[in-house]
Amino acid sequence: MNYWINLAFKNILRKKQRTMLTMLPVVFGTAMLIFVLSMLEGVNNDSKANLRNYDSADLKIVSRDFSLDKKGFGVQEAFYVPEDLENFLNSSKFVKAHAKEVIFSGNLSDGTNKMAVICRGVDFEAYSKTFLTLAKVYPPVLELDKGVILIGEDIFKWYEMPYDSVFILQSRTGGGTFDAIDLSYDGLVATGNPKIDRTTVYMNIKDADEFLNLNSRISAIAVKLKNPSDLNRFINEIKPIIKKYPELKLISWEELAVDIIAIDSAKKYSSSVMIFIILIIGGVGIANTILLSVYERMKEIGTMRAMGASNSTIVKMFVFEGASVGFVAAAMGMILGTVLMAYISFVGIDIGGMVQDIDIGYPIKSVFRGQFDLLLAFRAGFFGLIIGIAASFYPAYRVVKENIVRTLR
Amino acid sequence: MKKIFSVVFLITLYLASSAMSIDDVLERVEKNMVRTNATYLSTMKIFSEDGDRSMQMKMYVKDEKNVLVEVIESSEGGKSRFLKKNDAMWLFIPSAGRSVLIKGHMLKEGFMGSNFSYEDISENRKLRDIYEITLEEDSLYYILTMKAKTDDAPYKLKKSYVMKDAFLPKKEEIYSSSNRLLKEFIIEDYKEMNGINVPTRILMNDLLQKENYTEMTYDKIDLTTKIPDSYFTKAYLER
Structure with a gap:
């Protein structure tokens, strides 16, 4: 040294x-x-x-009128799913799962208290494959039957209603009519994502469709990829189909995660x-x-x-x-x-x-x-x-x- | 025998001619409810579990399509003005210094946080055009059951209990499509002025929430002084 x-x-x-x-x-x-x-x-x-696991998936197909600034969906932004788009999603080698969603805002009431909530109408099977949300329901559920509602953990705490209670979900239909639907409580959703646990409720997509009078229109298609790193390749593959439908656009999870x-x-x-x-x-x-x-x-x-x-x-x-x-x-x-x-x-x-x-x-x-x-x-x-x-x-x-x-x- | 048939026929004809039709009832109610050239000084009180609020308003009504509302005092200190011109509704907040067009989903929101929606105030269409109406009656009321027949009707189902003696709805019940009572509109008090019955105290109850209702009291009503057309302009709103 x-x-x-x-x-x-x-x-x-x-x-x-x-x-x-x-x-x-x-x-x-x-x-x-x-x-x-x-x-x-x-x-x-x-x-x-x-x-990605509870809200955006890897990518969403939404209406052209959907705005990130508005930060939400309205029934006015609902669209019909083109058949070739659905066929493409079913056959794409990149896609692991995809789920249709009807997303709208409403007020949830137990007859005494009322709270503003975000409602998601979903198909249990497709949604379970695309998001982890329905695996975080207590008590666990194997179906999302018609007439039932799953409620975010913190919303449920606020109401403190017993199991099997009936909630009233009030909203405006696709045409703007003031209406309400009665739904039985079936479980609480505890994901750890505050947006879901504090403000979101889930119902059967058919209930949402009938209640809002949407005639099979939806708010979004959430797409989960087999490999998230294939996002750009998948976007390049789907773009020609989306271009055929000027009323639709793509939003990646990164755009939703901008905040x-x-x-x-x-x-x-x-x-x-x-x-x-x-x-x-x-x-x-x-x-x-x-x-x-x-x-x-x-x-x-x-x-x-x-x-x-x-x-x-x-x-x-x-x-x-x-x-x-x-x-x-x-x-x-x-x-x-x-x-x-x-x-x-x-x-x-x-x-x-x-x-x-x-x-x-x-x-x-x-x-x-x-x-x-x-x-x-x-x-x-x-x-x-x-x-x-x-x-x-x-x-x-x-x-x-x-x-x-x-x-x- | 022939005479008996003639008497029965005449009685039936008389009863049929004296019974009110749906249009008759609607017309009489409209005469009382829809005002032209009226000025009101009113107080709106909003009661809810979150706390009560009140505001004093001056309303100028030229007709259904020309309405100006000025909030002259409120418990929260804010002042604002609304102009309904044809189908458009404008809100002006003096502190912001500009007016905003209320449109789309905003029309579905509560007017100044009350249980009345902007749409309740701005709806111009005839009831006949948006609802399928049936009429029943009992000793006190004509009961109009209105079912939405258009996609954009404000409510799915509404029942109006029209007082036979005053031709004003004592109560209007608003139901969901599954027949759950959601809201109640009540005329608590009215008085006769210039040959028409004018509501002086009305209530809107939200039945999905405990102790949540809005009370509107008309303190002064002037049905004679002509209101200048210039009141119903954006320039006057933004003055």
Whole structure:
């Protein structure tokens, strides 16, 4: 080992307490960086999974009048399903399943209280293949018979009705007529997606069709692909058919997830800025420590230079000292961050009690889970090391710029 | 024998001629309900479990197609104006400084959060054109049962209990297609003015929600002063 490495190590160990204090911000910053980025990544992935599994599937075929800005379907946007489109969906090699939906807004009443809800008329078999929703019904159901209703968990809590109760669903029909339908409660839907659990009810698609007087028109066809990465290839394949029907258009889950992506990037950006500031503070701490070390050892450095030590050796020694502090701190931060990341990824943080009914922008209701990604931990650790190296350059540069005679006085 | 037949025939003819037809009842009710050239000062109170609200309004009615409503005071402090011109309905909020056309699904919403929809206020079509109407009667009321015959009728099924002495609906019941009673419109009070019976207090009950109803009281009614045409313009609405 070169003598300058020995000297650097000896110097680090000479002032243990100062070295520890210098390392703390980097340890904390690195651990926080791993924790926060893991959580944001996990939440982002869970949000997208919740959206695709319970709401959007991989792709939806909707009416041309459907607007993402309006964020909802109305009976006015219902359309007839062209036969060749249905045949195509049945035969496409990319499609795992597809389900027709009648989506409309209404008011659900138990005769005493009334609540605004989103209603989805679905076919049990097709919907079960396309979404996970109907597997999350309690008590489990094997059919969605006519005349029954499945209610989001939180809606049901609000009513506190006994099993087999009759709910009245009031809405406007396709022509705009004020009407209502009586439906027997058959189970509650608990998906963990707040949009579903807090606002959505499910009924048989035939009931919805008759009630709204739609004459077999529907609001959307949800398409689930065998492999989600084939989305663009599938869109290219279906486009010529959709073009034949100007009243229809395609919406991918990514377009429906635009809010999640926007919130995620905003949160990632703000968290990164915050953590970057912590690491800069850590870097300034390292620079300060090295600078103190430089001033304390000015004569020692002068002697080394007088005896023929090159400038690069002096710089390497101090940079190595800073890099070592940064490396050890980053390694400790990585270990701490990985422990925190493992906790948030495998156990999660239940925020249900804190947020309750508040819309936090993500389609997650209670448990926030992180993404366990060791590469992320290594990247954060490497960042800590870079901070250490960068922070020690300036003090080392100061030393070699000093006149040797002045340093020896 | 011939004489007896003649007497029975004459009695039947008399009864038939004195019985009210659906059109007669509708015409008499319309005479009382549909106003021309009327100015009202009214108070609307909205009662619900979330809290009660009230507002005072001035209404100018030239005819069915020209109506101006000004909210001059409200418990929430907001003021606004509505103009119904032919089939269009405009809302003007002074603080926003511009008017908005109320159309499509917005017409189905409650007027100022009340149990009356904008559509209840803006409907211009004749009942005969949108409902299949049958008539029954008892000692107090003509009972008109109206079943929607068009896709865009405001309600599927409606029963109107028209008072025989006043030719005003004492109560209108609004049902779902499965015969569940959803809403009730009640004329609580009325008075005779210039030979017509004018409702002075009406209620709209939402029966899907406990203690949720809207009460409209007409405090001042003027049926004689002519209202200038300029009142029913967008310029006047946005003044």
